[in-house]
Amino acid sequence: MIEIRNVSQRFAGPQGWIEALHNVNLTIPPGEVFGIIGRSGAGKSTLVRTINLLTRPTEGDIVVNGRTLTSLSSANLREARREIGMIFQHFNLLSSRTVFDNVALPLELAGMKRPQIEETVLPLLELVGLAAQKDRYPSQISGGQKQRVGIARALASKPKVLLSDEATSALDPETTRAILDLLRKINRELNLTVVMITHQMEVIKQVCDRVAVLDAGRVVETGPVIDVFLQPRHEVTRALLGDVIAQELPPALKARVAERLAKGNGHLLRLAFTGTGVDQPVLSETIRRFELDFNILHGQIDEIQGQAFGSLAVLAGGDPVKVVQAIAWLREQGVVVEELSHVE
Template sequence: MMNIPSPGHPPQPPAGGAVAGRSAIIRLAGVGKQFPARKDGQPVEALSDIDLDVPAGSVLGVIGRSGAGKSTLIRLVNGLEKPTSGQVIVDGVDVSRLPENKLRAVRRNIGMIFQHFNLLSSRTVFDNIALPLEVEGAAAPVIRERVERLMSLVGLDDKRSRYPAELSGGQKQRVGIARALATNPKVLLSDEATSALDPETTHSILSLLSAINRELGVTILLITHEMAVIRAIAQQMAVLDGGRVVEQGDVFDVFTRPQHPTTRSFLAAETGRAPPSFVADRLAHEDAPGMETVIRIIFRGRFATHPVLAQVSRELDIDVNILGGTIDAIGGKPFGVLIVGVPGGRDLSERFVSFLAARDLDTEVLGYVPASAFA
């Protein structure tokens, strides 16, 4: 059981992974953020005209490259920065208009998980987790009960008296997560929480965050530069580029039908969209006799698991050459990418593309390679 509300606070309703119809617990409306002018006299525009809703009980991931404005966005949500324009509303309160002395009550409902853990080296695991409760003046028995439950939640029962220097990176982050949950927040903000961890530890931390969201109903807003993190945990996503949201929506929809070039560049390696090197090195932009058309196929929807290539080979009498690809699931829905070579010239490749389009499969011609290249 993971339902561990602190005394005096009722348990959050379980999220169950569903967010449809839920009201936004975090809302950014027309948000812009400028920092003081540089030497040339021009202000630095970190964010511009951001509109973003995070449904209660959801996990929303914000992805962007360094300098895209991710960290500024998350600092606006917890009131560490004030927007130059627009509103930042958390749980019905416009934090952008609150004075510092009134932000403390709001921040009680907002937990923060940091990339580099931010633990106090002189305090034990128990004492690091207890710190937020001590700051708000909780009684010793309340602190003891809450911290012990949180240590159990994150799997650190046997580390209560250890110091940060004695812990692995994953264990430190588990302490950070437990500390972020100490005041029973409604919202968790994750600032590149897995960037400093190895892949196996990253997987375990993301699994823990997913369980916290699912079983405690805590809303999670995370920022990252890794599509694998978004795919593993988020239900909704937004793509930041140059301080603007260039694409947002359901994770499955964005992953399988990205609209913006920035999103496509993030996805190229993550979902197998790029052709393997032995194909890419031979790709030509112009068709010529004796060439195969290299086509990328996106398998999604009701035809995702159908034997479409067998059907097209049979009905159009085409010998399709499979050159690369991947099959996976996103949010429990099947999804696949195949890179294929289609011989026979432009007419046959256009018939091939039309056959797949009629079955709601997306295709893209990547170029042409000599048919003899793979003989």
């Protein structure tokens, strides 16, 4: 269990104080994959760095597994930190060390003897799928493999918590999926609590149980991932969900949609369904009833935490009054409708 209690963080900036975190309160239950999402500059890295006190918060407390880190002596804090592993966007590997020796580093620093180090490191390399690459150097492996080394190294001291700061942001989509699957597997097999920092809703959708949305240093929304996808409450959350759609649209189509929206010619709607709604012919019914033209831009059926979840982006044209009526009717049918103002 991680508790972030009334945490604020101020930095001295050239024009005065920067309030990077403002009274953040979060409880992360043990064994969860908990996502923290926000735009660049929202305070995500600052928040994750306060969890292991790499940055000490200006105000508030961090409690990890019942221990208040913010009130520990430095010796006790060093020991408590061993229960918290961390992985990074740029992997932070030592180029002069082999895969094996990178994973072994924290154990060497802790004074562990070589036979014991081998006993710990080899199974970890198996777990992350790098046993065959153990004698290679970082320059001889791919980005995804580098992150696997980072994960194995973070697990070497047998932590209970793994912090991940944009760990997949430098990877292509396929490698991202593989790394997220690995993190999910580790979460289940080792019962590790994972805190995932990201700016991508895709990442949240794939692995997280719960998510908190951070904006300008404040938590603006938090809840189970499926709820946040179905009913985003805050404008920033909606914008981040809009990004998922925008990323899927081919550039030429995106430009045409942007042009139509700029002219006030059409409404860009994001429709979300869950459960039975996913396979009902609601859309064709709407088009008939309200005589609209619905241009489907993007559609996807996924599973979030075992529940079917469908999402559609449509450009609705026709009588604006009827568009409004259609939105109300869709909502009555249990479809979540968001109007997006732009596609960037």
